[in-house]
Every structure is written in structure tokens, then in C-alpha cells.
Amino acid sequence: xxxxxxxxxxxxxxxxxxxxxxxxxxxxxxxxxxxxxxxxxxxxxxxxxxxxxxxxxxxxxxxxxxxxxxxxxxxxxxxxxxxxxxxxxxxxxxxxxxxxxxxxxxxxxxxxxxxxxxxxxxxxxxxxxxxxxxxxxxxxxxxxxxxxxxxxxxxxxxxxxxxxxxxxxxxxxxxxxxxxxxxxxxxxxxxxxxxxxxxxxxxxxxxxxxxxxxxxxxxxxxxxxxxxxxxxxxxxxxxxxxxxxxxxxxxxxxxxxxxxxxxxxxxxxxxxxxxxxxxxxxxxxxxxxxxxxxxxxxxxxxxxxxxxxxxxxxxxxxxxxxxxxxxxxxxxxxxxxxxxxxxxxxxxxxxxxxxxxxxxxxxxxxxxxxxxxxxxxxxxxxxxxxxxxxxxxxxxxxxxxxxxxxxxxxxxxxxxxxxxxxxxxxxxxxxxxxxxxxxxxxxxxxxxxxxxxxxxxxxxxxxxxxxxxxxxxxxxxxxxxxxxxxxxxxxxxxxxxxxxxxxxxxxxxxxxxxxxxxxxxxxxxxxxxxxxxxxxxxxxxxxxxxxxxxxxxxxxxxxxxxxxxxxxxxxxxxxxxxxxxxxxxxxxxxxxxxxxxxxxxxxxxxxxxxxxxxxxxxxxxxxxxxxxxxxxxxxxxxxxxxxxxxxxxxxxxxxx
Amino acid sequence: xxxxxxxxxxxxxxxxxxxxxxxxxxxxxxxxxxxxxxxxxxxxxxxxxxxxxxxxxxxxxxxxxxxxxxxxxxxxxxxxxxxxxxxxxxxxxxxxxxxxxxxxxxxxxxxxxxxxxxxxxxxxxxxxxxxxxxxxxxxxxxxxxxxxxxxxxxxxxxxxxxxxxxxxxxxxxxxxxxxxxxxxxxxxxxxxxxxxxxxxxxxxxxxxxxxxxxxxxxxxxxxxxxxxx
Numbered sequence: 001x002x003x004x005x006x007x008x009x010x011x012x013x014x015x016x017x018x019x020x021x022x023x024x025x026x027x028x029x030x031x032x033x034x035x036x037x038x039x040x041x042x043x044x045x046x047x048x049x050x051x052x053x054x055x056x057x058x059x060x061x062x063x064x065x066x067x068x069x070x071x072x073x074x075x076x077x078x079x080x081x082x083x084x085x086x087x088x089x090x091x092x093x094x095x096x097x098x099x100x101x102x103x104x105x106x107x108x109x110x111x112x113x114x115x116x117x118x119x120x121x122x123x124x125x126x127x128x129x130x131x132x133x134x135x136x137x138x139x140x141x142x143x144x145x146x147x148x149x150x151x152x153x154x155x156x157x158x159x160x161x162x163x164x165x166x167x168x169x170x171x172x173x174x175x176x177x178x179x180x181x182x183x184x185x186x187x188x189x190x191x192x193x194x195x196x197x198x199x200x201x202x203x204x205x206x207x208x209x210x211x212x213x214x215x216x217x218x219x220x221x222x223x224x225x226x227x228x229x230x231x232x233x234x235x236x237x238x239x240x241x242x243x244x245x246x247x248x249x250x251x252x253x254x255x256x257x258x259x260x261x262x263x264x265x266x267x268x269x270x271x272x273x274x275x276x277x278x279x280x281x282x283x284x285x286x287x288x289x290x291x292x293x294x295x296x297x298x299x300x301x302x303x304x305x306x307x308x309x310x311x312x313x314x315x316x317x318x319x320x321x322x323x324x325x326x327x328x329x330x331x332x333x334x335x336x337x338x339x340x341x342x343x344x345x346x347x348x349x350x351x352x353x354x355x356x357x358x359x360x361x362x363x364x365x366x367x368x369x370x371x372x373x374x375x376x377x378x379x380x381x382x383x384x385x386x387x388x389x390x391x392x393x394x395x396x397x398x399x400x401x402x403x404x405x406x407x408x409x410x411x412x413x414x415x416x417x418x419x420x421x422x423x424x425x426x427x428x429x430x431x432x433x434x435x436x437x438x439x440x441x442x443x444x445x446x447x448x449x450x451x452x453x454x455x456x457x458x459x460x461x462x463x464x465x466x467x468x469x470x471x472x473x474x475x476x477x478x479x480x481x482x483x484x485x486x487x488x489x490x491x492x493x494x495x496x497x498x499x500x501x502x503x504x505x506x507x508x509x510x511x512x513x514x515x516x517x518x519x520x521x522x523x524x525x526x527x528x529x530x531x532x533x534x535x536x537x538x539x540x541x542x543x544x545x546x547x548x549x550x551x552x553x554x555x556x557x558x559x560x561x562x563x564x565x566x567x568x569x570x571x572x573x574x575x576x577x578x579x580x581x582x583x584x585x586x587x588x589x590x591x592x593x594x595x596x597x598x599x600x601x602x603x604x605x606x607x608x609x610x611x612x613x614x615x616x617x618x619x620x621x622x623x624x625x626x627x628x629x630x631x632x633x634x635x636x637x638x639x640x641x642x643x644x645x646x647x648x649x650x651x652x653x654x655x656x
Numbered sequence: 657x658x659x660x661x662x663x664x665x666x667x668x669x670x671x672x673x674x675x676x677x678x679x680x681x682x683x684x685x686x687x688x689x690x691x692x693x694x695x696x697x698x699x700x701x702x703x704x705x706x707x708x709x710x711x712x713x714x715x716x717x718x719x720x721x722x723x724x725x726x727x728x729x730x731x732x733x734x735x736x737x738x739x740x741x742x743x744x745x746x747x748x749x750x751x752x753x754x755x756x757x758x759x760x761x762x763x764x765x766x767x768x769x770x771x772x773x774x775x776x777x778x779x780x781x782x783x784x785x786x787x788x789x790x791x792x793x794x795x796x797x798x799x800x801x802x803x804x805x806x807x808x809x810x811x812x813x814x815x816x817x818x819x820x821x822x823x824x825x826x827x828x829x830x831x832x833x834x835x836x837x838x839x840x841x842x843x844x845x846x847x848x849x850x851x852x853x854x855x856x857x858x859x860x861x862x863x864x865x866x867x868x869x870x871x872x873x874x875x876x877x878x879x880x881x882x883x884x885x
Contacts, residue, residue, distance in 0.1 A: 045836060045837065047831065047835045047836060047837050048834075048835045048836060050835065051834075051835030052885070055715075055719060055885065059718060059719050059722055060719065060722035060723050060726055061723055061726060061727065061835060062835065063726065064828075064831065064832055067831055067835065067837070071837065089722075096718060099763075099765055100763075100770075103765035103766075103769055104765065105764060105765040105766050107764070107766050108766060426765075426766075609712075609713050609773075609885045656712060656884075656885055
């Protein structure tokens with residue numbers, strides 16, 4: 001034994017080659033101990049066993065005092081292993097295991113509309129103020145060429161400070177010359193003042209910052225303008241790029257009542273009063289929501305960033321959201337591995353069906369203010385829909401409460417960790433989600449075919465389940481991907497408020513057109529969501545605009561070929577839970593299921609640092625061991641029991 | 657030395673072989689089935705199981721980050737001794753992502769999804785840096801204490817230590833670092849005695865003895881038995 005210790009782990013071992021010990025002995029010579037038996041077959045000293053078990057279960061070595069507790073023993077007592085698995089380091093170690101296979105890091109997923117980015121600028125030398133960042137919004141607020149921000153004076157110094165209720169007045173400053181098409185336009189611009197605000201990211205109410213008054217508007221709805229002025233769409237009002245009254249000044253940005261302030265509204269009936277819309281004729285001004293959906297809203301001067309700038313954001317503020325999503329995922333893992341709050345761990349397989357969801361301040365803020373605001377241009381779609389837990393009141397939401405976690409209950413088609421944003425935003429396509437599930441919970445991996453497949457396939461088709469070469473993987477993958485159909489791709493939102501439409505065309509309408517109809521008629525969706533996002537949603541997420549189908553299937557979504565594949569609709573209806581049932585149903589002729597098989601193999605590799613040897617034709621095959629462990633795990637559904645069995649294996653206790 | 661040297665080569669060969677082993681493909685022709693028609697072993701790409709080569713991997717960055725302070729103990733301010741590197745605003749834990757953690761291979765599961773744990777030359781270089789810095793820190797902390805030493809808990813340094821005291825201290829350090837409880841005369845024990853004597857030199861004053869134990873500390877941190885699974 002003494003020699004073996006030196007042989008395997010000599011102080012200069014790995015560096016030996018570098019130091020010039022050449023030529024080396026042959027491998028058989030190297031492995032053979034002088035007495036003939038290979039050191040690899042011998043059980044390690046008890047202290048070394050403890051060290052290995054400690055790393056496997058806790059990720060760190062034992063303390064000196066722990067070595068002393070097992071001196072002279074032949075095997076590590078169960079109580080010691082149990083104690084290891086009660087410690088917080090075990091919880092962390094199980095998080096590492098699940099991170100290794102599930103990669104729950106959504107970093108990079110765009111979570112808010114960049115059009116509502118806020119940033120600071122120098123309003124005076126050495127003095128910061130905050131405003132919306134992009135020129136389009138600034139132009140809507142202040143006219144001109146969009147380069148202007150507010151002036152360094154309180155909004156209350158401008159009188160009247162507000163008009164139309166709560167719209168800041170804006171002091172006329174001059175004209176910008178702007179190239180529009182082939183002509184130079186003179187566009188008037190103005191500046192409002194600032195107000196002091198405690199932004200949502202500032203926990204101390206005494207730390208207020210200067211915010212330009214337009215950006216600081218708190219309303220979530222605004223009074224709409226009166227007369228339709230968009231020549232292209234009589235239901236909408238233009239604010240930019242037109243001069244409807246022919247005064248050589250682009251609208252708005254005019255001072256029609258000559259009070260020295262640019263008007264936020266228009267006076268298209270020339271009564272020297274700013275107009276308010278009353279399209280429904282109820283005598284009250286019409287109101288529209290500040291949805292902060294950017295692309296198609298023509299008049300947003302009445303919308304700021306909401307109370308405490310809640311609706312606006314900046315890139316760095318996505319970081320705590322990403323971190324929280326990861327933590328949210330791992331908290332659910334905790335429940336089924338180590339247990340939480342002093343309670344024992346829940347059944348492991350329920351990690352795929354447990355619909356508890358933990359939310360902290362950043363996540364609640366995200367769902368309340370950003371998820372409903374993000375368009376689909378460059379963003380992920382994360383709005384809450386039927387099946388999601390309702391949000392608490394606004395007063396209970398604090399962006400800075402990163403450690404204040406509350407658990408909510410969700411409903412189907414949610415399916416445990418599979419429909420948490422850390423999973424659906426990390427794997428943003430249904431195919432990616434299905435593939436990762438198949439790897440992590442079925443231990444199955446796709447590999448490209450080694451030969452060009454040309455039998456029983458089509459060379460030109462958008463249906464990858466039939467297309468030569470592609471079908472080798474996609475005949476399996478597409479049905480699995482369909483299980484994730486109820487979850488928006490490039491997002492985490494459920495599609496439960498929409499009726500799926502599987503056929504490519506119906507009643508002369510494309511699937512996309514049918515989808516748009518659903519959006520328009522769906523009361524669960526905010527009106528502006530309906531009008532603005534619908535087109536993007538149907539074209540990007542829902543069915544894909546494939547009429548006719550594209551010659552290349554790189555944008556294929558499974559739903560399009562439902563007429564050819566009845567399982568698409570079945571699997572869509574079953575949702576992710578249907579996929580889970582495939583993994584948790586015993587393999588035909590076996591006493592264990594795929595989930596157990598995958599978990600045993602992955603956990604074996606995690607703690608023993610090598611894969612199981614599963615070729616039954618080799619003398620050292622561990623196939624029978626795998627089957628026994630998988631059967632036990634199927635019956636117990638307890639990860640700690642599996643781990644305990646693994647670290648008690650002679651294989652684990654031998655020299656590696 | 658030569659006898660040990662091949663071991664490093666063997667490890668290298670095994671790891672290299674592991675990475676180039678071919679793997680069998682899955683039969684996935686059954687539409688709608690999540691599994692292959694054959695329910696036999698399913699190899700993941702890059703699998704080593706076909707040739708059954710054992711592999712040795714180094715501690716992960718996470719494990720190193722936890723291990724080094726536990727081995728090194730606390731300093732005079734009751735703070736865990738870490739390997740610190742200077743980054744921008746000041747020293748940070750070298751194994752953190754702000755330090756060298758990412759460069760050493762800690763996955764972020766976005767761009768890097770797997771930690772390569774081959775004990776390559778980059779790791780060996782950092783292991784030496786770590787050993788030098790941390791053992792120096794342990795020594796400094798021990799020098800501020802009047803007892804409960806980390807590096808010389810079983811042997812005095814303010815007077816000449818006896819052979820038995822040196823043996824006991826070596827044993828304690830080997831147990832602390834490597835998880836091995838050795839008997840007198842064990843090859844590994846004698847190897848480390850040589851390390852101690854070489855680092856101490858011929859002198860037996862306090863500084864010399866501290867140098868000896870610091871040298872043992874550095875060797876233990878770089879011992880494959882410390883960092884290989």
C-alpha cells in the first residue's frame with residue numbers, strides 16, 4: 001500500500017514527464033504492482049474514502065476533526081454520510097449537479113424593450129439627471145431632432161407646470177434643421193424641467209435623483225388626442241414627420257395657443273384648445289394605456305416611465321433578474337434534493353411537476369412592469385397568462401428585495417423546472433428544450449448520421465421528419481418538441497389564452513391570419529398587446545408564416561405539419577407533462593424508467609468522475625449495477641438514497 | 657523519481673485517449689419514440705466507455721475554492737486564508753469569477769457549459785502560484801499565533817525539532833492535505849521528510865524550520881493526491 005500511494009499520487013507525479021523521465025514504462029508495466037495485483041482494485045484507506053465521499057457529497061474535503069472520527073474504521077458510517085447530506089454544502093453540491101446537466105443560466109435573454117431604456121446624462125457640469133435614452137422617444141417628448149433633454153430647472157418653475165392633467169409643459173427653445181427625404185425641415189423643439197424621484201433601483205427614499213419631467217410621468221394611461229391624423233390609418237394619430245396644418249412645422253411641437261410652450265396635443269379644430277378624444281361619444285376623454293410597447297404607438301408623449309421609473313430599465317438591471325431566475329430554478333431543485341426549511345426532500349421525479357414558483361423582488365418587478373411591456377422585436381415574450389400565479393399588489397413589489405422570496409402556485413401546463421424561465425429562456429426553442437430534456441432526463445443524445453440517408457425520405461420538403469439526413473434526428477425530436485408547444489418560444493410565457501391552430505390554412509386564411517384573429521378577439525390580452533404584438537407574435541412564435549412553406553426548413557415549427565402528423569396535436573395538448581410521463585413510465589420489460597436510468601448514470605459520473613461501463617459483453621460491465629440502482633431509485637424516488645448507495649459501492653471506495 | 661514520473665505520463669495518456677475515443681451512434685429512426693429502438697447503452701458524444709479507460713480529473717474550480725481555505729485555515733483575523741490575486745480595485749479570491757475562476761475553466765452554462773478537468777500545464781502553473789502564495793499566508797498567520805498552528809502543530813520551530821516531532825508533524829500535514837494517515841517508514845512520508853529537510857537546509861533555527869514546513873506545504877498543494885480525483 002505504501003508503494004501504491006507513491007505510485008498513483010507521488011508528489012512529483014504529473015510533472016515527471018516534464019522533468020525529463022523518458023522513456024516511460026509500458027502501460028501494463030505501469031499498472032502492475034510488484035505483487036501482481038493492480039492498485040486500482042484495492043480499497044482506499046478509510047481517510048481517503050472519507051475525503052472522496054466528502055467531495056462527492058459536499059464539494060470539499062473533510063475537516064481534520066472529521067478524519068479523527070473515523071480512524072480505525074473499515075467503512076464510513078451511515079451516520080456520517082447522513083450528516084454530510086444534511087449540511088448546506090450538500091444542497092450546493094446538488095445545485096452543481098443540476099447545473100451541470102441543465103445549464104440554468106438565462107443570461108443574455110433580452111428582458112425589456114430597449115426603447116424604454118433610461119440613462120443618466122450631465123444636466124450641468126458634475127450634475128447627473130436621468131432621461132430616456134433613445135432619440136425617438138426624446139423627439140416625441142421635445143420635438144426637434146431628438147437630441148434634446150430637459151433643462152436644469154425644476155418643472156415647477158415652468159408655469160403652468162402641467163397641462164392635459166399631468167403632461168409636463170415644455171418651453172420652446174428653437175428649431176432644428178432636419179433632412180427629411182430630399183428636403184430640409186425646420187423642426188421646433190422645447191425643453192421641460194426635472195423632477196426629483198426615488199427610482200426603483202434606489203432603496204433609500206432619501207436618495208432621489210433628477211429625472212426629466214417627461215420621463216418621470218407616472219401615469220399608466222393617457223388621454224388620447226382628438227382627431228385622427230394619420231393619413232395611412234384613420235384610427236391613429238401621427239406625432240412625427242408630418243405637418244398637417246401646413247405651417248412648415250412638423251407636428252406636434254407646436255405652440256398653437258401661443259403660450260410659449262410646445263403643445264403636447266394638437267388643436268386641429270382651431271378652437272385654441274388642446275384636443276381630447278371622445279371617440280365613443282360618452283362626453284369623457286378617451287383613455288389609452290401606456291403599454292410601453294414601442295413600435296406602433298404613435299403618441300407616447302403622455303407616457304413616461306411610470307412611478308419610480310418602474311417601466312423603464314437599463315441593461316445592467318437585467319443582471320439581478322437573470323441571477324434571480326437562476327436562483328428560482330435552483331430553489332426548486334433544493335426542494336427535491338436536500339429539502340428546504342427543515343423539511344425532507346420531496347420525491348425527486350416531482351421536480352418535473354412541482355408547480356411552486358419562488359419569486360423575489362427583482363422577479364416580481366420584472367413580471368409586473370417589464371414582461372407586459374416588451375415587444376417582440378428583440379425581446380423575449382414573458383407576459384403572464386392563464387396558468388401563471390397572479391401578482392401581488394404593486395405596494396408589495398420592491399426591486400431591491402433580492403433576498404425576499406415568496407412562493408406562489410402555478411397551474412398546468414406548467415411542469416416544474418421545465419417551465420421556469422431559467423429553462424425556457426436558456427433553451428429558447430421547443431426543439432432545444434426537448435433535446436436538453438432528453439439528455440438530462442432520458443440520457444439520450446443525438447448524433448448526426450454517418451452516412452447520407454436517402455431511403456424512405458424526401459430530399460425537398462419542409463417537414464424535417466421526412467427530409468433526408470434531417471429525419472434521422474428530427475423524426476424523434478419533432479414529436480418531443482411539440483410537447484413544449486404551449487410555451488412561447490423565445491420566451492417563457494404560456495400560450496394558454498390562445499386556441500392553437502394546427503392546419504396550414506383554413507377558410508382561405510393562413511395559419512398566421514387565423515392567429516391574428518385570435519389575438520384580436522381575446523379579452524385576456526391588453527388592447528394594445530392585441531393590436532401591436534399580434535402580428536409579431538403570430539409570425540414569430542405561433543405557427544410561422546409558411547404559406548407556402550419555405551423551401552428550406554430552417555424556420556420550421558412543429559405545428560405547421562400537424563395535418564400530416566396527428567401526434568403533434570396530441571403532444572401539444574399534453575404539454576410538457578406528457579414529455580415527463582415518457583421519462584417516468586417504466587421502460588418496457590424493465591423495472592425502472594428512463595428518468596431513473598439517466599439519474600443513476602449521471603450521478604454515478606458526478607461522484608465517481610467517470611461514466612458507468614455499460615457494455616454487457618465486457619467482464620467489468622456495470623450494466624447490472626445500473627439496473628439495480630435504477631430500479632431502487634424508481635421505487636424510492638429519493639436522491640439521497642441513491643447517493644448513499646453510490647458512495648458505499650466498492651467501486652467508489654477503490655483507488656480511482 | 658523516474659518511477660513516479662511515468663505516472664504523470666500515464667495520466668496524460670489516459671486523459672488524451674479519453675478525449676479521442678470514438679463512440680457509437682444511436683438508432684433514432686422510430687418516429688415519436690424518445691429512445692433508440694435498442695434499449696442498450698446509449699453513449700453520449702465523446703464517451704470513453706467503449707475502451708473502459710479510467711480517468712483522473714483535477715478538482716474543479718468550485719472545489720478548489722472551497723478546499724484551499726479549509727486546508728489553509730484561518731488567519732490571525734479569523735478570516736479564511738484564500739489565494740488572492742490583484743484585480744482592479746484590489747485583491748480578490750483567485751478562484752472567484754472576478755479573479756481567475758473563469759479563466760481556469762469554471763463554466764457559466766452560457767458560453768462555457770463544461771469544465772475541462774484535465775490537469776494540464778495551465779492548471780499546474782496556477783497550482784504552483786497558489787501554493788506559493790497560500791503557504792506564505794499560512795506561515796505569516798502561524799507566526800502571529802502562540803499556539804494552534806497550522807503548519808507546525810506537532811513540531812516546535814523555536815527550538816530544534818526531534819525526528820519524532822518532525823514525523824508527527826509531517827503525518828498531520830499529510831492527513832490535512834491529502835487525507836492519508838501514514839505509518840512510520842512509509843515511502844510518501846519519507847519523501848516529504850526529504851522535502852522538509854531540503855527546504856530547511858542545514859540550519860535549525862526558527863526561520864529555517866519554518867522554511868521547511870512552508871516547503872512541505874507547497875509540495876502538498878501540488879501533490880497529485882491533493883488535486884486529482
